[in-house]
Every structure is written in structure tokens, then in C-alpha cells.
Amino acid sequence: MTEPHEDPAHEDAAQQEPVLEEPEELEEDELDEFDEDDEDEFDDEFDYSGLANAEATGFSIDIPEGHRSGFASFVGRPNAGKSTLTNALVGTKIVITSSRPQTTRTVVRGIVHRPDGQLILVDTPGLHRPRTLLGERLNDLVMATWSEVDVVAVCFPANEKIGPGDRFIVNELSKVRRSIRLAVATKTDLVTPEQLGEHLLSIAELGRETGTEWAEIVPVSAVSGDQVSLLSDLLLGLMPEGPPLYPDGDLTDAPEQIIAAELIREAALEGVRDELPHSIAVVVEEMELRENRPKDKPLLDIHANLFVERDSQKGIVIGHKGSRLREVGSAARKQIEAMLGTPVYLDLHVKVAKDWQRDPRQLRRLGF
């Protein structure tokens, strides 16, 4: 049997580190270049079989009696544990988690498949008082999501007191016409039963204060797994009866490029200063299987740009002689390989898109 390190595909993937390009200022017409929609070309060259395609599969037959399906969205202040909970429910790493707040930008769905139903989880950014145009867009996105889903589940981390941030969210939520609201006390592994009891009472009290009727108040720990399946049962029970909305086996309908971009972004955020998370955007420009590879040794080429807002931020991302960018590329590559099950060659470039968070045109181009 061939030793793993003799596998050429694996070697390629392991040795080829991201190309370090001198960071450059982005001109307007260069921005236009990456605005180009090359999705058609991409479709032709990449196997999308893992993505949801409800119409194509015609699976609306043989639906068991009482089958339920619908959408739920976790909301809560930054760092409340929404992404981790989505992952715990789905059972696979789909949504990006980070120890830094406000890292979730893209609406990514995790799908829980059960014999009795299908639960589609929509993960949104944290709602916060907007200070930039990006902040406003993110809040709009959150409100739009709330009005479209069946259940909005508000996460209140048990290790933190209910505060103005939570009150703000629940108040905003009360402006959206949604019938079903559920409260989740997250991170219960971090507190004593007494503290948890008090926390649950505070959640009930906040409901009374804001005129919010909680369908349930559920304590859960995504890390220990405690009560995760109960939460799944309760959420599904609140969904309308209906057929599965996605093919069996799909875990998310986010295109693989978006997930890959988020994994790169997550790697880039590890261990950097607090203000940097808001300043990083990642766009996967190309993602395709390399031609002329043996069938059993595929290699996926990914070309991605990492955008920062200011020259001063380039250095932080790149590190001394590129050391940090190399680490970021290598960490992201491993995550993407684990997710897709294919060796990956990652080509990562750092670019400056000046003040992109405040510029509507650049925001659009970066996918916001």
C-alpha cells in the first residue's frame, strides 16, 4: 500500500503554500474585474452535486404522515453561541465560529435531516447599533431574515447577565411580525444550576417587559451537547407540516466558494487585534479541479483575495516576511480539505480596498 506521504496529490496540497503577493492598492477598474460574474464557467467545471437543488430531484413523493419542515434563525448579541449551536444541531462544521464577536456575515444555512422532518437553520450576523454602512446593511439583513423564517430563536449566553444588548434585540424583534419566538439559554456548561435558574428567570422577565411570548425557554450547551437534541425536537415541533425542502444529505445550501471564503476569513481572524475582524473580507475568485489529474487523486485549485481596508492593516495580516499569511493559508487549506474531502491548492493574495465598509459600491462587490 502506498504511504500517505507518497501520494502526489497530497504532497502537492501539503507543500504548496499560498503565494505571497505584494499587497496592492485596488483601482476602480480592477475592482470591476473581480465584479465579473464567472459563475457559469464555474458551474461547468465544478461538481455541484453536494448543493441543494430541490427542483431537480423531484423528491416530493412518499412523505411520511406528520412530516414537518421549515426555517429557524438564531439571533442574539455577538458571541452568544449562535454559530456553534447551528453546528451542533447539524452535526458538521458549516457555520464559522470564532472567539471574536461579529464574525458571521453571510447567511449560511445548516440543514437538520430527520425522519420526521427537516429543519433549515439560517445563521445571521449579530444585530448591533450600526456605526457604518456595513453595520446598517447587516442589520437590514437580520430584520429581513426574521420576517421570512418560521421560528426566531433568541440566544442568551448563560454566563453573561441579560443586558441592554439583549433588550435591544428583543425589542427590535417585537417590531417584526413573527408569531413564534423561542428563547435559548446557551453555554449552560459554564454556569452552576443556581446561576442557570436565575438566568432562565431573567429571560422570562425580559419576555414580559417587552411583550414577547416565548414558545419555549430552552437551556442548552452546544459544547457538551446537553439538550441539543431536545432543542432540535422543540424547533421541529414548531414547524409547519410539509415535505422536505432540500434533498436528503445536504447540510447547507451555501455555495462551496462562500464557505471556503468564510474558512479563510476565520483563519485570518485568529489572534489578530480587535478592530481587524470588521476590516477583512475574503472573495474566492476561482475554485476548480485541476485538469489532467488522475481520477483518484484530484486537486482543487482555489484562488482567493483577502481584502483589508487600509495599508496599515496589510502588515498585520501578512506578518513578518509573510509568516502570518503562510499560517493563515495553511490553516484555511486544512479546513477546506476537511470540509470538501479533496486536497486543495490555495492561492491567497492580500489586497487593499480602501474603506470598503463605508463605500456602497465596494460593499456590493464584496457581496454585501
Ligand SMILES: Nc1nc2c(ncn2[C@@H]2O[C@H](COP(=O)(O)OP(=O)(O)OP(=O)(O)O)[C@@H](O)[C@H]2O)c(=O)[nH]1
Ligand atoms: N463553553 C461553551 N462555549 C461556547 C458554547 N457555544 C459557543 N461557545 C463559544 O462562544 C464563542 C462564540 O461562539 P459563536 O458560536 O461563534 O457565537 P456567535 O453568536 O455565532 O457569534 P457572532 O458570529 O459573533 O455573532 C466561541 O468561542 C465558542 O466556542 C457552549 O455551549 N459552551
